[in-house]
Amino acid sequence: MLRRSLIFLVLLSAGCVSLDPHYSTPESPIPATLPGAQGQGKAISHDWQQVIHDPRLQQVVTIALNSNRDVQKAIADIDSARALYGQTNASLFPTVNAALSSTRSRSLANGTGTTAEADGTVSSYTLDLFGRNQSLSRAAQETWLASEFTAQNTRLTLIAEISTAWLTLAADNSNLALAKETMTSAENSLKIIQRQQQIGTAAATDVSEAMSVYQQARASVASYQTQVMQDKNALNLLAGTTLAENLLPGTLESLPEQMISLVPAGVSSDVLLRRPDIQEAEHNLKSANADIGAARANFFPTISLTASAGVGSDALSSLFSHGMQIWSFAPSVTLPLFTGGSNLAQLRYAEAQKRGLIATYEKTVQSAFKDVANALARRTTLEEQLDAQRQYVKAEQQTVDVGLRRYQAGVGDYLTVLTAQRSLWSAQQELLALQLTDFTNRITLWQSLGGGMSSLK
Structure with missing residues (x-):
């Protein structure tokens, strides 16, 4: 009888109404096409292994995905949300307890007597006629799913950050090497000018200018040595x-240009909707939608049932052989007549939360569009800038060479040479910065398009 009753209760609850508002994904508040994108259709989803081709960086990313503390916390948050969903979902089912009791008593007339009872009890099961428990269960499930996408977004961000940090270290290694090369060249030039001053063929101002260039390069070497150490510390923290x-x-120059693939962006803005941060925002919105259903259900009566069925006997040894059947059924109805406005306030709170999360979802979509638009806009002129900067470095190198030859021939002044050397150094540093931007822009574009979803799980 108890088993049939349990099945009946579960089936009765399964057919309950839902008071959740009708849910539909908010319209994307962005243009239908991405600005500056080329090609047709949607962007191709690339896993990070298909974008990063340097085996050292691939290994660094793998280590980070396994050891980074932010990722570990995100995974723990998933486990926590999953457990909370399991706890909430358990309210949809009856709670069954088993109890065995024995009572021993002495009668003055008849001597000693013993009674025994075994019960199977359904403790305070609430019929979910208005879907409150189901709404709470759906809300917890959506929160769990949101945490899954939070973790995916954490991994995506980590891959982009650690790749950028690794490339930044390479760029600062190049800047350090350039500063050392400049310092060595400036030191040699200073020694030459000092000897020329001693024999009267160079002015004191030439020595001062040469010393200025040397000390500037020396300071840059010390600065980049510090920067390289800090880059390594940042990389280790991310890893x-x-x-x-x-x-x-x-x-940076030792890295092949195609070590970071350029991901095609396509033309449709719909590609942005697969970004984990946008999917996280939508699942949070769905959770808030279910919370409204639970808040609405608070206005309706609550029906609770307590039932038990079992057997009893006057002797423990014969309890399960020829005991008599015992059962009880105790329904109760609670009608919210006056709650001091608590239920209404809870409903208004849930509705306000949903409105806020709609705004959050829309802003997340807008931010995603901005990220892609900025990355594509930078991509449009980057190659032209790189080509122009390379030509500029060549021209500055020629200016330095000509100035040195003129000075050595006695028809030019050393100030012209030093000015050209400073310009060359600045042009070389700018070229390194653009090369780093080229690599990081490829990473940013891949990240802003949502990365490879299968590799982020």
Whole structure:
């Protein structure tokens, strides 16, 4: 009888109404096409292994995905949300307890007597006629799913950040090497000018200018040495452990241009909707929608049932052989007549939360569009800038060479040479900055398009 009753209760609850508002995904408040995108259709989803081709950086990313503390916390948050969903979902089912009791008593007339009872009890099961428990269960499930996408977004951000940090270290290695090269050249020039001053063929101002260039380069070497150490510290923090030296990059120039693939962006803005941060925002919105259903259900009566069925006997030894059946059924109805405005306030709170999360969802979509638009806008002129900067460096190098030859021939002044050397150094630093921007822009574009979803789970 108890088993049939349990099945009946579960089936009765399964057919209850839902008071959740009708849900529909908010319209995207962005243009239908991405600005500056080329090609047809949607962007191709690339896993990070298909975008990053340097084996050292691939290994660094793998280490980070396993050891980074932000990722570990995100995984723990998933487990927490999943457990909370399981706890909330359990309210949809009856609670069954087993009890065995024995009573021993002595009668003055008849001597000693013993009674025994075994019960199976359904403790205070609430019929979910108005879908409150189901709404709460749906809300918890959506929160769990949101945490899954939070973790995916954490991984996506980590891959982009650690790749950028690795490339930044390579760029600063190049800047350090350039500063050392400039310092060595400036030191040699200073020694030559000092000897020329001693024999009267160079002015004191030439020595001062040469000393200025040398000390500037020397200060830059010290600065970039500090920067390189700080880059390594930042990289180790992102990786969650101290990386081996053989996993660190050399100079930026030593990296092939195609070590970071350029992901095609396509033309449709719909591609943005697969970004984990947008999917996280939508699941949070769905959770808030279910919370409204639960808040609405608070206005309706609550029907609770307590039932038990079992057997009883006057002897413990014969309890399960020829005991008599015992059962009880105790329904109760609670009608919210006066709650001091609590139920109404809870409903208004849930509705306000949903409105706020709609705004959050729309802003997340807008931010995603801005990220892609900015990355594409930078991509449009980057190659032209790189080509122009390379030509500029060549021209500055020629200016330095000509100035040195004129000075050595006695027809030019050393100030012209020093000015040209400073311009060359600045042009070389700008070229390194643009090369770093080229690599990081590829990473940013991949990240802003949502990355490879299958590799982020």
